[in-house]
Amino acid sequence: MRRYLTLFSTFLRLSVLGELEYRANFWVQILESILSLTVAVGGIIIVFDHTATLGDWSANQLLALVGVYIMIGGVITFAIDPSMQRFMQDVQKGTFDFVLTKPVDAQFMASTRQFQLWKLIDVVLGLAIIGWALWRMQAQITILQIVLAALLLGIGMVIVYSFWMILGTMAFWMIRVDNMFQIFNAMFVAGRWPVNIYPTGLRAVLTFVVPIAFAVTVPAEALIGRITPTTFALAFGVGIGLFVVARLFWRYGIRSYSGASA
């Protein structure tokens, strides 16, 4: 266990070192974050110019949701996507063999090898927006609410990670799976709004096919204090289930990659 912590922090540190080599990216990222913030908050302002509530969400509650959306998006681009890109590259070039010949869990190594430091700006920005929204609501936030929301944010990250891992594992057979990540990214944009404002069919897709509801809407609901025990249990179950599925699928992928399952 300690070895994996050391390894994790080593990968993190090396990614930071690598990115400090290209400092211009920092400014590009600041610009990008400001743009995405403007679009998201601008969207809310425009909508609430015409109506007082959207679905059953008020403007401030939606602002909290936007905070969660930006933060989770930041986590994906900071920690999940870079390693997945590297993993797909490795499979394509054959350098994945170097991962498999190391005495270390290959899935762990494949999913922690690369981080994009500057994307942390989005995580910080997301947290700031959440704080701002809560302040504007002047809500009485209980400790329980914060713990619940933090827990569900964690579960949301596990769900997104597992989902990406499942898509990434397909690289063992298809080599190039970039397109699937594009589809995910396109659908993730829908998470900027609460999933319950979408028509039933699309809502089902966003909940169970591409689990954006659990990644963004559910943690936001916990934040504003209207999560039901059922939803909580469901999110928890989906999180664990998807993680296990991702693990099993990965192992099946490795077996197929080495020709053991044929």
Place this chain on the structure above:
Amino acid sequence: MTTAPVIHLHELRKTYTIHKREAGTRAALRSVFHRETRDIHAVDGISFDLEQGEIVGFLGPNGAGKTTTLKMLSGLLYPTGGAVSVLGYEPFRRENAYLRQIALVMGQRNQLNWDIPAVDSYEVNRAIYEIPEAQFRATLDELIDLLDLADLITKPVRNLSLGERMRVEIAGVLLHRPKILFLDEPTIGLDVTAQRRIRDFIAEYNHRYNATVLLTSHYMADVEALCRRVIVIHHGQLLFDGALATLVERFSPHKTVIVDFAERVALSAEMDCYGSVVKRTPDQVVLSIPKAAVAATTSHLLADLPVSDLTIEDPSIEAVIEQVFNANN
């Protein structure tokens, strides 16, 4: 006392199933819906043993099955049939205890992070293999010394030349002091000096740690300098396993005789009667002569022609290897 071999292969086989497709758009479209497959026997029943401390050259033309065999030995591929064991482990189980003792180097593929100095990337190896700080320092210092890395490991890897990069790559792979080295074309694309450096280092590492090395290379200079024993495979099957000298003797029943003339000899003069002519100028003829006939033929040459100098050579290893492969095509 006889010791058990550290590497043992028995009738090892690997068969790939590939999709076969005819040329053309129509065939390509058809293959989207219906794919025909074909079996490729990449490794087709290979057996050999390696003792601890041996450096063995693993030779064969492209596609002979060398890399597939190395991949089965390092646990990357699951054998279709036969048995393989290394240090008592079955490689395809990829047990940590096994992987800690081996290293795989592929000359055409890099594993160090491009953007940062190698010395930082080495920290990853330290974490993965849980190398104690003191041992890590000592090994690194030793490798820096042997491979002359002092100025190289603090520069971003992308700024290094091909030969320098290979040196820092190899150092990274050896930080955990593996007992078994699988080297797939470690000197490919390097200039002669860089090749010799890597070669000397492999010999030194083998000597210091009594490590076992299985090496593939297309450069015969590598093989001649490092390997007393060679294993030759072709079309996935074993062609030869033995001393390099025996390979030359067995597969090349000819010697090369070079005759320099004291005076010019007309190109029209008959030479075929002595042996097959490899090269011919008015001042020199190079002949390939069956070994058994060398003594008799040289005395004829000396008697018949104005000879100023005569040398008898074994053909180059390259020529012998080429002959081996051609004979088996």
